[in-house]
Amino acid sequence: MxxxxxxxxxxxxxxxxxxLTVSVPEPPEGATYEGEADQEKARAHAALEQVAGELEARGVRAGGEAKDVLAAQALMARDPGLAIGVDALIETGTAAPRAVYESFGKYRDLLVAAGGYMGQRVVDVEDVRDRTIAVLTGHPVPxxxxxxxxxxxxxxxxxxxxxxxxxxxxxxxxxxxxxxxxxxxxxxxxxxxxxxxxxxxxxxxxxxxxxxxxxxxxxxxxxxxxxEQQVADARRLSAARARALDAATGPGRTADGHPVPLLANIGGPADVQAAVDSGAEGVGLYRTEFLFLDRASPPTREQQRDAYRAVLEAFPQGKVVVRTLDAGADKPLAFLPATGREPNPALGLRGLRMFRAFPEVMTDQLQALADAGAGMSDRLQVMAPMVSTVDEATWFVHECTVKGLGSVGVMIEVPAAALRSKDLAATVGFLSIGTNDLAQYAFAADRQVGALSALQDPWHPALLDLIAAAVGDHGVPCGVCGEAAADPALACVLVGLGAATLSMSPAALPAVRAGLAAHSLAQCRRAAAMARGQVTAAGARNAARAALPGLADLGL
Structure with missing residues (x-):
């Protein structure tokens, strides 16, 4: 098996x-405490500080990247906003363990809703939460x-x-x-x-x-x-794969020299080193939500400017594509007033729609981007999420132009934008396809519902058709910044469909670089045509791989 x-x-x-089984039990809902509120608060604060100290000490012992990772977790335990939330719940009579559980739950939900890089921080939040509850309840930490x-x-x-x-x-x-x-x-x-x-x-x-x-x-x-034979074969294949990845260096391109810049998806300056080490030629998706999440007030223009400039400076020869704030509905921000309960948040006030609803937040971010790009405007590109119409794109381009931002694009995440990409291309300087959301809306399948994960398969021919429509023949460069580009086989198919650039997590870059280098542009186009000719995701994947023989030779 x-x-x-x-x-x-x-x-x-x-x-x-x-x-490994995690067995710190959830504190019972409605749990209360005896004694004074101030004593219960002090107990909660002491537990959070104990966990923070233990995480820091463990990080110091481990050293290297682990030290930074655990230091970041310790900061979660010491977050002032979290302490305020815990105190507020204790004031209502909630026991410290339950107050900690519920307060961490709000941050967890935000990360889950954000998905992508931010979503993969959920386990860190849960770990700090469980360790704190274990301290408060005397339960052993697994x-x-x-x-x-x-x-x-x-x-x-x-x-x-x-x-x-x-x-x-x-x-x-x-x-x-x-x-x-x-x-x-x-x-x-x-x-x-x-x-x-x-x-x-x-x-x-x-x-x-x-x-x-x-x-x-x-x-x-x-x-x-x-x-024993399977083990021996696996070791030989792994060695061959390692040699192939080491040999694939330099800019992304096909075997016949067709250039395909390979870019990184990042969540902030902390992700830059991994991108540089993996040979990223720039940043294709800078998710700016990390600056805004878990805050009682929005970041200042100066804080934003410094975060954006740090990434620009890390890629002196490459472009950096920044996505403006993608928040709202399922990604609420604490410092924005509630917009009311929405029956279907995925179809609600989010992305550019939310950006327009709060002009002061929009103004600060666009100005911070303009300040960060001063002297580097030829490399800074700004794009808006969740654009559906030409009117929205035109408005966004105008607002960016007023701030002095010259290279402006939009994301293709909804079918309407994909199908009318030619109209959008007449308004903006570039397009970028977000495959995760495009699949969500194409198949009416919430990406947060695990039972529907099969409908999120980026290989489905219907999704490939939408990507082909978005790339179109409109003459405006169109890249892919969804994690679909991280699959070496699918990366070749995307290039065959006409994608100008591919952006992915840094870890995936070497394999994609090697996969592209092993095939000509004609082979990529044939693989794309074969995949679109199928009726299932599995069929598309198998047909494409059959047209890309170099992948097997590379052990990919």
């Missing part, structure tokens, strides 16, 4: 399974063995940094999680440790503890009870 997921740290690892007779494969729903930073290759052979993504801390720390890792592996926690598995962090597979 083989479980498939997403490979986020290449290499081969094998060993017995150790399943951990992982730091010694073992032989290296084991650590399997979990998801892994918090504090669970893994003190582990070594002598103890752990690989990581496997049911959740997470390429930018989750499981992925980041696994790569830093040089350990194979597979995330989004459904059903992994159902594996019997102690059963032997083979983990391929390049292919994203977990083989249960592998034969």
């Amino acid at each position: 083989t479980i498939s997921g997403v490979g986020v740290s290449p290499g081969i690892g094998q060993g017995p399974v150790y399943v 951990g992982v063995p730091t010694t073992a007779a032989e290296p084991y494969v650590l399997v979990a729903r998801d892994l918090a940094p504090a669970d893994t930073v003190l582990l070594t290759r002598d103890v752990v052979a690989a990581f496997v999680t049911e959740q997470g993504g390429p930018t989750s801390h499981t992925a980041i720390l696994a790569r830093a440790m040089g350990l194979p890792a597979v995330v989004a592996a459904r059903g992994a926690t159902a594996l019997r503890p102690g059963v032997r598995v083979l983990v391929d962090g390049g292919l994203g597979t977990v083989t249960v009870e592998p034969s």
Whole structure:
């Protein structure tokens, strides 16, 4: 039996399974306390500080990237806004454990709604929450063995940094999680440790503890009870893949020299180093939500300017595409007044619609971008999320132009925009396709509902048709910034459809670079045509891979 997921740290690892189960119970709803409110508040604050200190100490012991990761978690525990929320609940009679649970829940929901990079921080929030509740209730915090007779494969729903930073290759052979993504801390720390890792592996926690598995962090597979031949073949394939990825350097291009700039999706300055190390030629999606989430007041223009300029300075030769604030409805911001309950938030006041509703926030962000791009305006590009009509695009271009922002584009995330991309192209300087939301709206399938995840498959021919319509023949460059571009096979198909640039998580760049370099533009176009000629996502994937023989040779 083989479980498939997403490979986020290449290499081969094998060993017995150790399943990590999280068992800090949720404090009962309606729980109250005895005594004075101030004493209960002090108890909550002390627990949060204890957790923060323990995380910092663990990070210092681990060093390297782990130190920074755990320092960031410690800041969550010390967040003033969180303390205010806990205190407010305690004032109403809520016991400290429940107050902590509910206060962290608000931040968790914001991250889940944000999705992408921000969504992969959820496990960090949950870990700090559970550790604090454990301190308050005297419940033991689950951990992982730091010694073992032989290296084991650590399997979990998801892994918090504090669970893994003190582990070594002598103890752990690989990581496997049911959740997470390429930018989750499981992925980041696994790569830093040089350990194979597979995330989004459904059903992994159902594996019997102690059963032997083979983990391929390049292919994203977990083989249960592998034969000796399977292990030997996997090791040979992994070595060949590593050599191929190391050999693929320089700007993105096809085998016959067609240029395809490969860019990184980032959430802020903290993500820049990983992008640079992976050979990103610039930034194709700078998600600015990270500056606004978890704040009682909006960031100042100066704070925004510095965050934007830091990324521009990191790519002196490449472009940086900044998406303006994508908030509202399912991503509420604490400092904005509530707009009322919406029956379907995914179809509500969000993205550019929210941006227009709060002109003071819009003005500050656009001015901060203009200030950051002073002297670098040839490389700074600004785009709006959730654009549906030409009127919206025209309004956004005008507002940017007034602020001195010259290169202005819009995202293609709704079918209406994809189908009328030619009209939009007459108004803006570039287009960028967000495949995650485009799939959500094309299939009427909320991306937050796990039961509908099959309808989010970017290989579906209907979605490929919409991407082809968005790219069109309008003469305006159209890139793809959804994580669909992180699949080497799909990246070739996207280029075959006419995508001008591809943007993805930094970890995916080497494999995509190698995949493109192994095929001509004509092969990419043939793969795209073959995929669109199918009727299912699986059929499209198989047909495209059959037209891209270089992927198998590379072990991708």
